[in-house]
Amino acid sequence: MNQFDDSFDTTVDNQLILKANNLKQHYHVKQGMFKPDAVVKAVDGISFNLEKGKTLAVVGESGCGKSTLGRMLTMIETPTDGSLAHLGEDLLTLNKDAQKKLRQKIQIIFQNPYGSLNPRKKIGAILEEPLVINTTLSKAERKEKALAIMAKVGLKTEHYDRYPHMFSGGQRQRIAIARGLMLDPNVIVADEPVSALDVSVQAQVLNLMMDLQEEFGLSYVFISHDLSVVEHIADDVMVMYLGKVVEQGTRKQLFENPKHPYTLALLSSTPQLSPEKRRIRIKLEGELPSPLNPPSGCAFHGRCSYANDRCKTETPSLRLDNKESQEQGHLIACHAVEENRINLTTQGAA
Amino acid sequence: MSLLQLENLSVTFGNFRAVDNISYKVEEGEVLGIVGESGSGKSVSSLSIMGLIDFPGKVSADRLTFDNQDLQAMPEKQRRKLTGSDIAMIFQDPMTSLNPCFTVGYQIIEALKTHQGGSKKELKMRAIELLTQVGIPAPESRLDNYPHQLSGGMSQRVMIAMSIACNPRLLIADEPTTALDVTIQAQIIDLLIDLQRQKQMGLVLITHDLALVAEVAHRVIVMYAGQIVESGPASEVFSTPRHPYTQALLASLPESAAGKARLEALPGVVPGQYDRPLGCLLSPRCPYATDHCRKVEPANQGDLDRQVKCHTPLDSEGRPAA
Ligand SMILES: Nc1ncnc2c1ncn2[C@@H]1O[C@H](COP(=O)(O)OP(=O)(O)OP(=O)(O)O)[C@@H](O)[C@H]1O
Ligand SMILES: Nc1ncnc2c1ncn2[C@@H]1O[C@H](COP(=O)(O)OP(=O)(O)OP(=O)(O)O)[C@@H](O)[C@H]1O
Ligand code: SF4
Ligand code: SF4
Ligand SMILES: [Mg+2]
Ligand SMILES: [Mg+2]
Secondary structure, eight states: OOGGGSOOOOOSTTOEEEEEEEEEEEEEEOOOTTSOOEEEEEEEEEEEEEETTOEEEEEOOTTSSHHHHHHHHTTSSOOSEEEEEETTEETTTSOHHHHHHHHTTEEEEOSOTTTTSOTTSOHHHHHHHHHHHHOOOOHHHHHHHHHHHHHHTTOOGGGGGOOGGGSOHHHHHHHHHHHHHTTOOSEEEEESTTTTSOHHHHHHHHHHHHHHHHHHTOEEEEEESOHHHHHHHOSEEEEEETTEEEEEEEHHHHHHSOOSHHHHHHHHHSOOSSGGGOOOOOOOOSOOOOTTSOOSSSTTGGGOTTOOHHHHHSOOOOEEOTTSOGGGOOEEOOHHHHTTOOOGGGTTOO | OOSEEEEEEEEEETTEEEEEEEEEEEOTTOEEEEEEOTTSSHHHHHHHHTTOOOTTEEEEOSEEEETTEETTTSOHHHHHHHHHHTEEEEOSOHHHHSOTTSOHHHHHHHHHHHHOOOOHHHHHHHHHHHHHHTTOSSHHHHTTOOGGGSOHHHHHHHHHHHHTTTOOSEEEEESTTTTSOHHHHHHHHHHHHHHHHHHTOEEEEEOSOHHHHHHHOSEEEEEETTEEEEEEEHHHHHHSOOSHHHHHHHHTSGGGSOTTOOOOOOSSOOOOSSOOOSSSTTTTTOTTOOHHHHHSOOOEESOTTSEEEOSSOBOTTSOBOO
8 A cells, every 4th residue: 555665767857855654753762760662763664765866755744754864864873773775775784885975965954054054164164074074185176166166056165164153054054055966966855945934035046946956956854834935845745743744745745635634734734825825724732742742543543623533543554535536636534525524615615 | 082192202212212202092903003114213102101111212292192191290100000001012122021930820820910900810710711812722731831842832822921911901912923824924913903803902013024013903003224214004005005105015025026027116125323314314325305304304294193204205106286
């Protein structure tokens, strides 16, 4: 029942760059001397395909596991289970050297443009550091490459000798993007890349990311909690709740035909400028449950107005929507959707 | 008569004008949204109303009145009594305004004590009632919690409970939901608006989220680099912005461009302390700027109900006036 099982596709137009299968990250956390360790299932079984030049957005509320997923994709952390293939090569079973090589192809950009740059290093040194570590380029070649990438992201030559504190938030995010591009990656994992920026600067950075995607055929995993940004930039969307994917599909499916009660709640909670786009507010009671002690059955049942007894005991699996034709690949994990208990016309979610 | 009225309020730190001659008013039962990018003076202007700008900051105004009482002229003690009871504020950073060393119950009761009396038991009952009002489940059990034991949403509810403890007539909420998840943000905003309607409070909602203001505010003020560049009824300002900056802000929102179309982003950034331009502060970034704009600061056009600070306000088609 897994649509991600299909074998690796080598045709050029929809080249599969990254393929994740059932990725898990379970942390063991100490509970004190006399208690057994608790397990936090930060990410609990995530699968997706990412094609060349496409953007997969990962959305969900604080603590749902977005950054953990990002750390696994960039191999900052090794998954506790699952597989991850880059251009058909399994990243997790490779030897260290081969892993190091492939790691360069998947780069990460963090949310905080202030914290992620070393304040004591000049921009030139920050950008060239990955080249020093990973390549045999000469000093002159490194500088040439740094200046070329700086020009691409809209930084000026004279910025080469400046320190991070001399830049605005938007410029620092450009520097972070430039650093991510130094090793010619084909995937960039962007963890909340515009969340700390003002709207006018956010627009500049989003435009830049789209331009670079077009120019270099980059694939993005775009982590965000801002649905209006996601609707703008994503090709595919994955909605997470407490470590699991609750709904996954194309942008169109998620925004025009959302099905999961949690997706509906997220969408209706996002303020909209234009009155026509506003959805009837679905009131969610309560807050995100503790990942140390997740609810039984569907993790969302304590906040879901469609929850019934089955939801409290049986965890819904992520499955194709039975009302749409199968090849569309719209996946939902909800008993009520499967049982046809959700009437969207009264939800105002259309 | 307006609840709050300010005329030409300025706040300076040394020779930096963080707030530059702003005028606005808030009516009873009105929700006023203040939007603007980081550093535009939203917090500083509100703190000055509360009398919370410390040395070396300096506040000046031609008029600063609450319910026709002159806040600048009244004795310090009287002003302090007023701000805190009749005027309350929810601060931008809840972690700095809830004291980590004291329980939630203690802090609410202290807030109640300074402005109204009552026995210990009465105060405790009132604290429980307040926590119930802001939607905290099992409020009795929360009284003994320390702030770190609360989630972000819970702390924000406690902050709201404290701010409405003395039945204020004006509540200033500075980014009350910025750090929260969208579903929690929606709960908190609903709560604030419910309370505002119930009590017919004036509510000043400060945020950089334009869509949020578009949804809940009656009137809106747009700030840029310490100045008010546009103000008016929220529906009008968002549908037909008159100021180039408002127009640009709206155009830079992702929801303004379909699909993967490029967003219309203003080049450059908001000027800071050291790079304030001459003339109109937007002139280095404004697509309509003329030489005149670069030399002469525009005056406010229109009355307080619909103001634009631009030499050539935009028409209904979004083009600058000839
Ligand atoms: N090293 C770790 N050890 C134990 N638990 C962890 C660790 N890293 C993350 N977690 C837990 O895993 C869960 C997911 O965290 P993660 O940072 O991935 O969330 P997120 O979706 O990125 O949230 P946010 O939107 O706040 O950034 C959280 O409950 C977090 O506390
Ligand atoms: N105590 C102070 N001394 C000097 N400058 C200050 C002080 N407090 C604030 N400022 C400056 O005043 C300007 C306005 O700050 P303010 O905090 O009001 O911005 P804001 O609109 O609330 O921004 P944000 O959206 O980031 O909260 C900023 O340039 C800020 O650096
Ligand atoms: S499975 Fe049940 S509780 Fe979970 S989202 Fe669906 S209806 Fe709600
Ligand atoms: S005064 Fe001139 S520069 Fe300023 S906003 Fe108007 S057109 Fe633009
Ligand atoms: Mg994160
Ligand atoms: Mg502020």
